[in-house]
Amino acid sequence: MFFTKVAKVVAILGLVAGGARFLTAMLVAMEISPAGAIPRYLGKGTAAEHIDRGLYVMFVCIIVGLLAEISEGVRRPRD
Template sequence: MFFTKLGRIIAWLLVILGGIRASLGFVIAFGGNQAMAQRYLGSGTTGEAIDKGLLFILLGVAVGMIAEISRSVAARAD
């Protein structure tokens, strides 16, 4: 049960942080100043930041699905 709870926490963190990173990538991309991407996002371009943010969201969803499956299996066993 410990790993299920930990998985749910990690999933939420990945989704939230990925959303923030992708959102900031879009804001900087449409804001005009591309030099801010390297300074604030740690990426060479805004496209890389958006890609990494969306990847974090996808990984968060996958980890969340696995945690929900684990929770469902644990509930059936009890």
């Protein structure tokens, strides 16, 4: 049960972090002059790379959350 709870927390935190990265990269990409904003807000790489990484993190965290829900369903006694 401990690992199920840890997996749920990791999934939620990762989903929030990936979403924040995705949204920040989208906002920077839609700016008029993103060349100056990319190093300030995103660091190295392009806005598209950060969008991809944000989506990847969110996808992995959704999978971890699904596995945590399956784990919880397996451990729960049936009525």
